[in-house]
Every structure is written in C-alpha cells, then in structure tokens.
Amino acid sequence: MVSPVTFDVRFSTWREDAACLDVIDEVSFFPDAEDLSAIARAKAVCATCPVASECLTWAIETNQSEGVWGGHTPKERRSIRRRWIEEIEQAS
Template sequence: MRTIVGTPSGTPAATSKPRPSCAGADPELFFAHALSTLQIERAKAICATCPLMASCLDGALERGEEYGVWGGLTEDERSSLKRRAARGHIASAA
C-alpha cells in the first residue's frame, strides 16, 4: 500500500513540527488512476487545511510529480501553472 507521509517505524512524530493533513488519509483519494470530481474535491479539501500545502506543492513541482493531487492541485493544474511560469520567465527575459 502506498503512503503519502509517514514516520520511520518506532519513531514518534515530533510534536513541534507541523503534520501534513494528509497523514493517515487513504492514499487512493489522492492517487487513484482516474480521479473522480468527488475525489478531487475531497483531496483538495484536505489540502486546504494543511499547514504544509505550499511546501507540498513546491516539492511536487520540483520533482515533476505527474499524477495525483499535491499541494491542492491536480496534475492538469500543476501543468498549467508550469506553463504560465515558463511563459512569464520567457517574457521577463526578453
């Protein structure tokens, strides 16, 4: 079974660090092969409550995550964000 976030076995999670809202959630909600609109809405609702949402999205963009909901965005939304950012960099370089 795929996990989203975990701690090494036998290691208690540090209480001073924020925990992602997806910890303990069913990974299929975020990574099902064909996400339904309801699954996407439920995954995004979990992301919206997460103190690590921005860093999750940044990490997904850096790693080139192709599938699933990361940082509150679907793969299509992340692709669109990358395209807009690339156009912005090209325009600012001219």
C-alpha cells in the same frame, strides 16, 4: 532551458506535517481524473494542510504527473508549471 530539479528526501521535512498523513487510508490522493468527488475529497484535505505551499512547490519543481499535490490536480499543475518555466526563461 530549465535545469532538472533533483529531489533529495533530506530536504522534504515538510512532509512530516502533511495533513494527508492522518487520512491516507481514507482519502485517495491519486484518484482517476474523472472522479470529481474523489478529487474534491483530496482537495478538501489539502485545504487544511499547513504545508500545502511547500507540497505544491515540490510537485511543480519535480514535475509530478499524477495525483493531487498541494490542492492541485495534474492538469492544474501543468498550467502553473508552464508559467513557472516561462518566468525562469524570461529571467535568464
């Protein structure tokens, strides 16, 4: 069984470099699942983000169920998280 990850805001300094901070009023990072153009706009910002890897890791580890994080939708993250959990379980 995977232990829950406790999020501590003190360890999320990567957020200060997030590309979405510059467009937060223009681009939705919590689009409807059917709104493919809005999802594409959010992903385009993530593609330029210097902390995309840290963002995605955080979203996977804390099991964020909504929004585009690290350039990935919730559905895409669920698949990554499943593989991540399998790897942890196989290693233990």
